[in-house]
Amino acid sequence: MHRPPLIRTAALAAVGLTIAALLTPAAATAAPTDPTAPTAPATQAPAPQSRTVANQPTGVSLTAIDSRTYRVTGTPRCGLFESPCQVHVGNVGGDYHWDGGTSTAVFANWRYGEAKTPEFWTYGCTLFGCKDSAHVRGNPVVRPFPDQKLTASVVRQDDAQRTVTVSGNATGGAEVRRNDNRIATATSADPGVWSATVSGLSVGWNTLVFEQYVRGTYKGQALVSVQIAAPTQPERIVGDSGSATLERAATTPVSASFTPRSAFSTPSGSIEFHAPAGTTFATGQDRQRGQRLSGGSWSDFSGDTLVSGVRSADGRTYRYSLANRDWGVANGQRFRFTMGVETPLGITQTSSSMTARLVGSIAAGSFDTTATVRTTVNDKALTARVTDVDQSARSATLEGTTPARTTDLEITWTRNGQQTTRRIQPTSPGAWTAALDGLEYGANTVRVEAFANTTSIGSTDVQVAVPRPDFSATARFDDDVDVPVVVGGSGATGSTVELSDGQTSVAVVPVRDGRWEVSLPAPDRGGVRTLRAEQRQGGQVTDRADVSIDYGAAVRITSPGDGFMVSPVFPEVLVTGRAADGAIVTLTDRNAPGVVLGRAVARDDGTWAIRTPALDDQDHLLVATARSRGANTTTTTLSIVGTP
Incomplete structure (x- = not known):
């Protein structure tokens, strides 16, 4: 950057240096700002100078006018005889200087979208040389991007x-x-x-x-x-609902049918069958001819309609492609496919469904539909399910089905910590029920075994979950400071809750209808009182919880101090202090029983103040008594002496 020539005389420079030495401007620091802000006002005042030619400039700022041009402002600070005396700005992709006031600048090395923090300084010269002032940092400025036309x-x-x-x-x-x-x-x-x-x-x-x-x-x-575009017409084919009976230890043909809403000849798509629960599809069904309903009777299609069948490894699904041939189905003419379903002898789920999802399109539109066939297994398997659980009694009711030839059932479970087996008879052919007690909280495994006379014909396990009742303990204060705190919560009906303060039992409370609570006397001290709540059932502790009772701060006097001397000229004393918020503070004189000097209610921040009536010029022992939430009472004293 070009610097102007030195044009002042030595005498003028000496005077300028003398005057500059007498100037001591105050300093300030730049405040942090948002780095994305488009302007950069300086936030640092000039630093102190000592025999300097140039001092930090004031009123400096840098503002983006557009993506190329910036507005700069500032006032240089020199002595009386410096020339030139200019403001410089740098650290922004270039250096620019001006005589002060407002100017415009362009910085070639400032990238679009880049944030820079400008630095300003004064440049001043005398006959004895030129000097830069200390730098003033401005706020970060982001260079705007050039305006671009919006395209879409x-x-x-x-x-x-x-x-x-x-x-x-x-x-x-x-x-x-x-x-x-x-x-x-x-x-x-x-x-x-x-x-x-x-x-x-x-x-x-x-x-x-x-x-x-x-x-x-x-x-x-x-x-x-x-x-x-308007969508093609959906649901051109709709799956029907049907029912079928499965035979144990046999392969049963089960048919799934569909009804078209438009006539069609050559469909495209696929169909996937899902076997009923506990069953599988027979192997060797990789092609299907299918049938259509004509004149009230079913007849085979002229060729295969389902091809390229793939049976899953577990036998639970069969997937086919729709054959690319003329099916010749009229509008509303039902058609069906029949699958061989294998049912094991010991199947326990007797009611389920076979489904067939048909997905694809015809000339009239698309289809994504499912035919459902409800299935029932002949004879009843041995099943067990939980129908009722009594949480508080730790009991449950079980019921289920059983083969028709069942004469007895054995129910085995852990009862009050001991394995127990109970033998029962079916309540009716193919059905049974049993009541269990003494269960544990959590999961209980129950074994059910069916017998035909002395021969076991099957068994099954059922999990009985007895949820542990929620246990809680909380403290509740009344708005009236004379009402004791109430501690309570939820628990298991029939149990008891004991509250303890350390090793000391405070209260024993029964749980009724899932709730318990008790009023507790105040400890007459400030702070938090923590109690342990233990729930007991059958003499055993099942749950624990701590409850914190915050009585707030005890009363204290903060002014005047102990030994304050009452003045005969100003015999009234302003007593201030702190207590639990909302506490009622009463000020008395122990030397004057029955005399109340004043009352106050502690504010939300706990502060209170009472101005006494005129006190005798003698010794007094003032007593501040606070009645705070939960009927908690605390006291403190203040001694006041008369003039000697």
Whole structure:
């Protein structure tokens, strides 16, 4: 940077140095600001000078006018005889100087979107030389991106979901809005790139208007027209509902049927069968001919309609492709496919369903439908289920089904810590029920075994979950400070709750209808009192919880101090202190029983104040008594002496 020539005389320079030495400006520090702010006002006042030619400038700032030009302001500070005396700004991709006031500047090495912190200083010269002042740091400034025209184009369209994804260019960092709502922010680049997905479009033509805002200012719009195609007609084929009976230890044919809503000849798509629970599909069913209903009777198609069958490894599913041939099905003419279902002898779930999901299309439209066939297994298997659990009694009721030839059942479970077996008879052919007691909280495994006379014909296990009742303990204060605290909560009906303070039992409370509570006398001391609550059932502790009772601060006097001397001129004394918020504080004189000097209610911050009546010029022992929440009472004293 070019520096001006020295033009002052030595005498003038000496005078200037003498005057400059007498100037001692105060200093300030720059406050931190948002690094994305577009302006950079200086926040640091001039530093002290000592025999300097140039002092820190004042009133400096740097503001972005546009993406290329910046407004700079400032006042240089020199002695009386310095020339030139200018403001410099740097650390912003270049160096610029001016005589002061406001000017405009351009900085070539400042990248778009880059934040820089400007530094300002005074440059002054005398005959004896030139000097820079200490630097003043301004606030960070981000160089704006050049304005770019907003563009928009469709990059992806989903007619079925009626959505479209639009992308385009914009000014770096600009907001892109639609219907006054921000939908995207352009990337910090030149140009910026944006993308947004618009949903809820209508079938037919839609005109989408996108607006660009740069630093809150409208900068133009872009329009996109999108045509959403009408969907093809769905549900051209509908799955029917049916029922079938499965035979134990046999392969049973089960048919799933469908009804078309349009005539069709050559469909495309697939069908997937799912076997009823506990069963599998027989092997060797990789092709199906299928049947259609004509004149009240079923007849085979002329060729295979299901091909390329694949049976899953577990035998639970069978998947086929629809054959590319003329099916010749009329509108409303039912058609069906029959699967061989294998049912094991020991199956326990006697009611289930076989499903067949048919997915594809015909000339008239599409279809995605499921036929459901409810299945029932002949004879009843041995089953067990929990029908009722009594949480407080730790008991449960079980019931289930059993084969018709069952004569007895044995129920085995852990009862009050001991394994117990009970033998019962069916309540009716194929059904049984049992009541269990002495269960444990948590999971209980119960074994049910069926017998035909002395021969076991099957067994099953059932889990009985007895949830542990929620146990809680909380403290509740009344708004009336004379009402004791109430401690209570939830628990298991029939149990007892004991409250203890350390090793000392405070109260024993029964739990009724799942709740318990008790009023407790106050400890007449400040602070938090922590009690242990233990729930007992059958003499055993099942739950514990701690409850904290915060009585607030004990009363104390903060002013005047002990030994305060009452003045005959000012015999009234202002007594201040702290106590639990809301406490009623009473001030008395122990030397004058029955005399109340004043009352006050402690504020939310616990402070209180009482001005006494005129006190005799003699010794007094003032007593402050606080009645706070939970009927808690605390006291403190203050001695006041008369004049000697």
